[in-house]
Amino acid sequence: xxxxxxxxxxxxxxxxxxxxxxxxxxxxxxxxxxxxxxxxxxxxxxxxxxxxxxxxxxxxxxxxxxxxxxxxxxxxxxxxxxx
Numbered sequence: 001x002x003x004x005x006x007x008x009x010x011x012x013x014x015x016x017x018x019x020x021x022x023x024x025x026x027x028x029x030x031x032x033x034x035x036x037x038x039x040x041x042x043x044x045x046x047x048x049x050x051x052x053x054x055x056x057x058x059x060x061x062x063x064x065x066x067x068x069x070x071x072x073x074x075x076x077x078x079x080x081x082x083x
Contacts, residue, residue, distance in 0.1 A: 021046050037081040045081075 024046035031037050052074055056067055
């Protein structure tokens with residue numbers, strides 16, 4: 001019973017992650033089409049943004065200073081995409 005419940009949770013989590021990435025990709029594509037950022041592979045950028053958020057969330061409890069450095073780097077990435 002626990003194994004079946006675990007699989008259901010895993011499937012729901014996987015679907016949620018895919019939904020979040022799809023939303024990010026749609027936002028990126030919209031921003032590109034409105035000339036808000038440079039033309040870039042929206043799937044790859046969505047994956048990078050999601051990975052940044054995920055790892056920052058998981059590591060948040062271990063090192064507060066490290067997150068500041070990561071956010072500054074992320075801001076540089078976003079600024080580099082602006083037209």
